[in-house]
Amino acid sequence: MILHYSSYFIIIAGVFAAAWLVQMFLQLMLNFKVLRCCKHQKQQYVSVDEAKPGVSIVIYANNQGEVLKCNLPLLLDVDYPNFEVIVVDDMSTDETLDVLTVMEQRSEYLFHTKITDKVRTMSHRKLALLLGVKAAHNDIIVTTTANCIPATRNWLNALVRQFGEKTDIVIGPMVFESRVGLIRRFCQYDLFQRMITMFGVALSFRAFAGWGSNMAFRKAVLFADNNKAFSSHLNIKPGEDDLMVSAMARKDNIGVACSTDALMVSKERPLVKAWSKDRVNRAFTAKRYGFVPTFFKCLDYSTRYLCVFAGLALATLAAMSLDWIVLSAALLLLVARMITNVSLAYCTSKELGIHRYVLSPVIYDLVIPVVDLVFWIRASVRNKTFYVSRV
Secondary structure, eight states, rough: OOHHHHHHHHHHHHHHHHHHHHHHIIIIIIHHHHHHHHHHHHHHOTTTOOOOOOEEEEOOOOOOOOHHHHHHHHHHHHHOSSSEEEEEEEEEEEEEHHHHHHHHHHOOTTTEEEEEETOSSOHHHHHHHHHHHOOOSEEEEEEEEETTTEESSSSSHHHHTOSSSSSSSSEEOHHHHHHSSSHHHHHHHHHHHHHHHHHHHHHHOOOOOTTTTTTTEEEHHSHHHHHHHHHTTTBBOOOTHHHHHHHHHHHSEEEEEESSOEEEEEEEHHHHHHHHHHHHHHHHGGGGGGGGHHHHHHHHHHHHHHHHHHHHHHHHHHHTTTOHHHHHHHHHHHHHHHHHHHHHHHHHHHHTTTTSSSSHHHHHHHHHHHHHHHHHHHHHHGGGGEEEEEE
């Protein structure tokens, strides 16, 4: 059956309207909710006399002696009354061990341990986490890596204040150090947008991922149910953060710290290589996140393209038929969606005190589904390299 021109017009208009509504719903449900959370936590006040639990910071390091020299003093200088720093050295062959030994003598809060070369049956990053947690003297564990520094001295306060009676895990924000250049700026915005999506889903439903570079959890939750949530993926090299959070998360046991004080800044160099490696790892572990994040990603990407292309097609048909009302409405809705996208990204980045994104959301909007597909293919091709010998 051949449809008349008017029928095509109605179908395209219906597809565009439905896709636009879904896109606006996702923006308001996820991105706007994160923005509100940022504003709320910015206004939070914590009394200096408030009792604060002890915290153990576990840091993973591998051949990063020079990095530790620069970054460890900043971590040891955080404004918190009761904490310790435990660095787990993963078989470093540089001066990492010497640096840690010297710095440990200078600070009563710093300790270190190491992984031996005899361990070949499980992920070293997950083993490092287990070793650090077992060596910790406190019940709250905060994880990070050697190349990260807190944005402010109130970093631990901002994370710990999100723990409540039912809260087992708190996920915090992480960004790349701001650098110039089109590709570097794209990498920075990609990490920022993934953080917004992760926080939005966590605030609306349940968390599906976290950053090993900025995450806090209760020691007991790691060993609950015979360590079931962690032991199920010990033979997978990545996933010491996102798979652990995905396995442990419930609706009411995850806290989100999305303030400037809670921010962790990654000083990875070279940035593009580090971003690419993290992207491949996330593409591999994302297959195990579950239904909700996969559904929302598919819904977002499909309606994103439908909204843009159906909107442009509708505007073209309206122009050809000299229907100026429909043409104006289509263009107005497309511009409104773009302005909403840019405004939310700009306001959220402003609240977090990082680089304020204006042009990046426009370019990123249509490019990122293709980028995701590329990294999904790369992860699929390299599938076997993500596994170690089974435990």
